[in-house]
Amino acid sequence: MTEPILKVEHLRVEFNTRRGVLVAIDDISFNVMPGEVFGIVGESGAGKSLTGQAIIGLLEPPGRIGAGRIFLNGQRIDQLPYSEMRRIRGKKIGMIFQDPLTSLNPLYTIGKQLIETILTHSDMSAQQARQHAITLLDEVGIPAAEKRISHYPHQFSGGMRQRVVIALALCVNPSLIIADEPTTALDVSIQAQIITLLKRLCTDYDTAIILITHDMGVIAEISDRVAVMYAGRLIEVGNVREIVKTPQHPYAQGLMDSIPSLHHQAEQLTQIDGSMPRLTEIPTGCAFHPRCPHSFDRCRHQRPDLMETKSTRVACWLNENGN
Amino acid sequence: MKMETEIKKSNQLKPNPSPLLRVTGLKRYFDVSKPLLNRLLEGKPRMILKAVNGVDFEIAKGQTFALVGESGCGKSTVANLVVGLHAPTEGAIEFDGIDMASVTSRARMERLRRRMAMIFQDPYASLNPRWRVAAIVSEPVRAFNLLKGTKAISRRTDELLVQVGLSPADGEKYPHEFSGGQRQRISIARALASEPDFIVCDEPTSALDVSVQAQILNLMRDLQKEFDLSYLFISHDLAVVRHMANQVGVMYLGLLCETAPADVIFDNPLHPYTRLLLETIPDVEMTGRKTAPVAGEIPNPIDPPSGCAFHPRCPLANERCRRERPELKMEKESERVACHAVEENRLEG
Ligand SMILES: Nc1ncnc2c1ncn2[C@@H]1O[C@H](COP(=O)(O)OP(=O)(O)OP(=O)(O)O)[C@@H](O)[C@H]1O
Ligand SMILES: Nc1ncnc2c1ncn2[C@@H]1O[C@H](COP(=O)(O)OP(=O)(O)OP(=O)(O)O)[C@@H](O)[C@H]1O
Ligand code: SF4
Ligand SMILES: [Mg+2]
Ligand SMILES: [Mg+2]
Numbered sequence: 001m002t003e004p005i006l007k008v009e010h011l012r013v014e015f016n017t018r019r020g021v022l023v024a025i026d027d028i029s030f031n032v033m034p035g036e037v038f039g040i041v042g043e044s045g046a047g048k049s050l051t052g053q054a055i056i057g058l059l060e061p062p063g064r065i066g067a068g069r070i071f072l073n074g075q076r077i078d079q080l081p082y083s084e085m086r087r088i089r090g091k092k093i094g095m096i097f098q099d100p101l102t103s104l105n106p107l108y109t110i111g112k113q114l115i116e117t118i119l120t121h122s123d124m125s126a127q128q129a130r131q132h133a134i135t136l137l138d139e140v141g142i143p144a145a146e147k148r149i150s151h152y153p154h155q156f157s158g159g160m161r162q163r164v165v166i167a168l169a170l171c172v173n174p175s176l177i178i179a180d181e182p183t184t185a186l187d188v189s190i191q192a193q194i195i196t197l198l199k200r201l202c203t204d205y206d207t208a209i210i211l212i213t214h215d216m217g218v219i220a221e222i223s224d225r226v227a228v229m230y231a232g233r234l235i236e237v238g239n240v241r242e243i244v245k246t247p248q249h250p251y252a253q254g255l256m257d258s259i260p261s262l263h264h265q266a267e268q269l270t271q272i273d274g275s276m277p278r279l280t281e282i283p284t285g286c287a288f289h290p291r292c293p294h295s296f297d298r299c300r301h302q303r304p305d306l307m308e309t310k311s312t313r314v315a316c317w318l319n320e321n322g323n
Numbered sequence: 324m325k326m327e328t329e330i331k332k333s334n335q336l337k338p339n340p341s342p343l344l345r346v347t348g349l350k351r352y353f354d355v356s357k358p359l360l361n362r363l364l365e366g367k368p369r370m371i372l373k374a375v376n377g378v379d380f381e382i383a384k385g386q387t388f389a390l391v392g393e394s395g396c397g398k399s400t401v402a403n404l405v406v407g408l409h410a411p412t413e414g415a416i417e418f419d420g421i422d423m424a425s426v427t428s429r430a431r432m433e434r435l436r437r438r439m440a441m442i443f444q445d446p447y448a449s450l451n452p453r454w455r456v457a458a459i460v461s462e463p464v465r466a467f468n469l470l471k472g473t474k475a476i477s478r479r480t481d482e483l484l485v486q487v488g489l490s491p492a493d494g495e496k497y498p499h500e501f502s503g504g505q506r507q508r509i510s511i512a513r514a515l516a517s518e519p520d521f522i523v524c525d526e527p528t529s530a531l532d533v534s535v536q537a538q539i540l541n542l543m544r545d546l547q548k549e550f551d552l553s554y555l556f557i558s559h560d561l562a563v564v565r566h567m568a569n570q571v572g573v574m575y576l577g578l579l580c581e582t583a584p585a586d587v588i589f590d591n592p593l594h595p596y597t598r599l600l601l602e603t604i605p606d607v608e609m610t611g612r613k614t615a616p617v618a619g620e621i622p623n624p625i626d627p628p629s630g631c632a633f634h635p636r637c638p639l640a641n642e643r644c645r646r647e648r649p650e651l652k653m654e655k656e657s658e659r660v661a662c663h664a665v666e667e668n669r670l671e672g
Contacts, residue, residue: 043532044503157621187394187621188559192603192614214532217605221614244609258537259607260566262589268544269537269566275502 003074004031005175005208006055011068013050013059013232015279022279024050024063026232029306034175035206037198039219039240041255042229043276048212051229052178054078055210056093057085073175091121094169094207098181100161103168104153110137110164111149114171121172136167140197159190166197173205180212195221216259220244228252231277231287238312248314251288286317294318341420342381343521343553344405349414351375351400355625372625374400376577377414379651382570384520385547387554389568389585391561391600393621396574398557402523405555406441418521437467440514444526446506450498456509457494460484463517483512487542504535511542515550523555528563540566561604565589573597576624576632579651583658593660593670596633631663639664 013025025047032038040048053059055070057077070078077088089095097103105113114133118124124132130149137145140163153161162182169177179198183191199222202209211223219226219240226243228236228251236249247253257270274291277283283290289299298317306313307320356362356370375397382388390398403409405416407423416423418435426432440463443449450459461480463469470476481491487508498506507527514522527543528536540563546552558564564571565585572582573594581594592598602615622628622635631649634640643663651661664670 043534188561189393189600189603189621192605195605196615215605216533217607220607220609221605241609244607255534258534260537260540260560260562261608262562262565262604263608263610265566268541271537271541272534273538275504275535 002034005034005073006032006210007069007071008051008055009069009071011051011054011070012066013047013054013063014066015064016062019280021066023066023282024232024279025054026282027068028229028232028234029068030227030234030237032176032208032210034208035202036224037202037209037211037222039211039213039223039226040229041214041216041219041226043214043255045276045278046229047232048214048229049180052180052210052212056089056095056178057082058089090117091172092174092176094172094174094177096162096165096169096177096179096182098184100158100165100185101153103165104161106153109150109152110156114149114164114168117168117171133167133171136170137164139170140164140167141193142167157190159186159193162186162190162194163197166194166201170201170205170207174207176208176210178210178212182211182213183218184213184215191218198222216244216256228255231282232279233287233315234306235288235315236312237306242311246311248309248312248319249288249316250292250294250318286315343384343419344382344555345415345417346381346401346405347379347415347417349375349378349401349404349416350412351397351404351409352412370625373577373627374624375404378572378574378577378579380570380572380579380582382521382553382555384553385551386569387547387556387567388570388572389556389558389564390572390574391557391559391564392574393600394559395621395624397577398574399525401574402441402525402555402557406439406523407436433467437463437469437517438519439521439523440517440519441523441525442507442510442514442527444529446503446510446530447498449510450506452498454497455494456484456489456496456498456501459498459509460494460512460516463513467517469517479516483516486515486546487512488538502535503531504538507531507535507539508542511539511546515546518550520551521553521555523557525557526559527556529558529560536563543567561589561601562607573600576622576627578632578661579659580633580662581658581660582651583655587655587658593654593658593665594662595637595639595664595670599636631661637664639669641669 015022115129118129134145223240236252254272286299289295304315306315353372355372568585571588581597606612631644634644649661651659654660
């Protein structure tokens with residue numbers, strides 16, 4: 001059996017504030033297998049980005065990992081000193097953020113940035129590195145890569161910049177890429193191009209991708225497995241087909257039903273009334289219970305953990321008997 | 324061969340006795356040249372960006388007309404022209420049979436403006452952070468002098484807050500105390516305050532999560548029914564457009580390339596750009612529908628391609644497409660398309 005590339009065990013992320021400790025990520029565990037696209041979805045504030053930041057060791061203080069363990073290729077990485085974590089970030093984990101400009105230095109040509117990254121993390125010659133950079137740009141669909149390599153970031157459109165960032169993330173041949181809302185800032189048609197590109201890279205390089213987004217369309221297009229987050233917890237994890245077509249958790253069901261359909265026209269969209277609780281007022285028991293149409297007494301008092309069902313793993317008392 | 328007069332006639336819209344909004348030949352150019360001195364020194368010509376370059380459409384009472392298209396195609400500019408935030412470079416906007424340009428009396432203009440409202444994309448930027456919600460919502464009531472006396476105004480404010488699913492007590496709070504979805508409810512309450520019959524909605528749910536979006540779209544449809552509202556609805560999310568719109572206009576580089584009833588656009592699109600745009604929609608329902616990205620980049624609007632602006636990305640482009648700009652022509656009963664391939668019957672399928 002293949003080993004997971006990434007193992008997250010009982011991760012907890014907290015913030016010390018004047019009013020006490022806020023728990024933003026509360027006891028989540030999941031694995032990512034080599035070459036798979038693992039999607040993390042959930043509404044704004046659910047804790048998706050913090051999960052990604054915790055994995056790559058980029059939590060901004062006062063945020064910190066309060067408990068849990070993270071393993072990359074079997075090596076524990078959540079307690080490494082800063083310099084060592086930086087090496088891992090450069091070499092084994094690539095990152096793609098929503099805004100491509102945060103990953104690119106406006107003062108240097110994209111060629112210089114690519115070549116330098118390659119030289120730092122491999123033993124290629126400058127000539128080889130340049131050739132490799134051109135190949136990568138070509139690979140991500142930048143036309144006339146040989147010429148464009150000497151251009152500055154501002155000379156590219158938003159979609160092309162995001163492709164340059166993807167090339168930059170690929171430079172070192174990482175085994176895991178964390179992509180946080182990689183297409184949210186892009187136009188619909190360009191978004192489709194980037195999705196297609198990511199999908200192809202996964203198969204060609206066997207790179208695993210953690211894809212963080214609130215766009216279910218993007219998730220449905222490329223993920224293999226999906227985790228749904230609600231108020232800092234994982235409430236359902238499973239194969240993309242099951243999550244999209246037959247979700248088990250009442251929140252996941254509400255989420256899928258609220259997506260307008262291209263095919264079935266309904267007078268009303270299904271809506272989940274109310275809103276996600278703030279971190280300061282997370283309900284006891286199941287955090288979703290005040291909005292849940294099926295909640296019963298136990299939901300108010302006891303927190304459900306992820307439980308196996310026939311299709312997915314679900315944190316909901318309705319599934320206790322595994323059906 | 325068709326008779327000249329017949330062609331003329333077929334180009335015209337199906338006569339709608341009295342649409343609430345009629346836009347004809349609408350253009351808006353922006354001068355994006357460098358300052359005169361630089362132009363003289365560098366020998367650079369004046370640069371004109373034709374953001375909207377001749378657009379016609381109508382919106383009937385109680386109906387929703389949606390504009391779709393890629394970023395920069397001119398959707399927001401059309402919206403701003405319609406509510407009077409920009410002056411047209413050319414063309415006419417008629418509201419309830421009145422040509423807006425012909426209205427010279429300030430009082431009369433104000434009476435017309437009162438009947439139009441706008442909801443913006445960003446519920447964070449569009450609400451004044453220093454005002455209490457009650458003041459924000461009642462601002463149009465005071466600006467248009469619709470009610471006299473603080474009692475009456477505050478009663479109306481409470482009523483508006485309840486209409487959008489908030490509570491009168493929320494009026495005391497400030498915008499930052501609300502979530503994105505709740506803030507968009509506040510914008511909607513403000514838009515309803517002047518009792519408009521027409522609301523321009525520029526990407527009203529693009530900044531919101533799907534579950535919150537569903538709440539807002541349901542609210543907008545309920546209000547539409549209750550008050551017989553007409554919407555000009557702008558969105559890049561085609562599934563949202565399908566849910567909301569009766570009529571859809573597809574824009575490309577400042578021009579409409581296809582307009583038709585929503586069902587026709589989604590089930591039987593004719594224009595190659597509309598077809599490609601529909602294929603880019605991710606298959607959320609996992610029906611196995613084929614999806615494909617539109618190839619190529621969005622062209623530069625300052626220097627648009629010759630002929631049909633879409634030709635560099637179009638799989639059906641030929642010599643004529645590169646040379647001659649296709650006119651928006653009536654195709655089927657209620658569908659207008661600007662494409663040589665459609666006219667020449669070169670479309671397959
Ligand atoms: N410095 C901080 N102090 C206190 N709370 C914080 C801080 N940074 C983030 N949070 C909270 O942690 C929670 C999770 O934030 P996170 O950015 O992970 O959300 P997200 O799921 O990525 O949302 P989005 O879709 O909006 O990006 C939010 O409620 C946020 O308010
Ligand atoms: N005030 C202005 N001055 C100069 N150019 C402008 C101005 N407003 C808009 N433009 C240009 O006009 C074109 C159309 O812009 P518009 O905002 O209408 O596009 P849009 O379709 O709403 O795009 P998006 O989906 O990104 O909101 C763009 O090329 C834009 O850069
Ligand atoms: S006119 Fe020509 S280039 Fe334009 S969309 Fe039709 S076939 Fe394509
Ligand atoms: Mg985030
Ligand atoms: Mg716009």
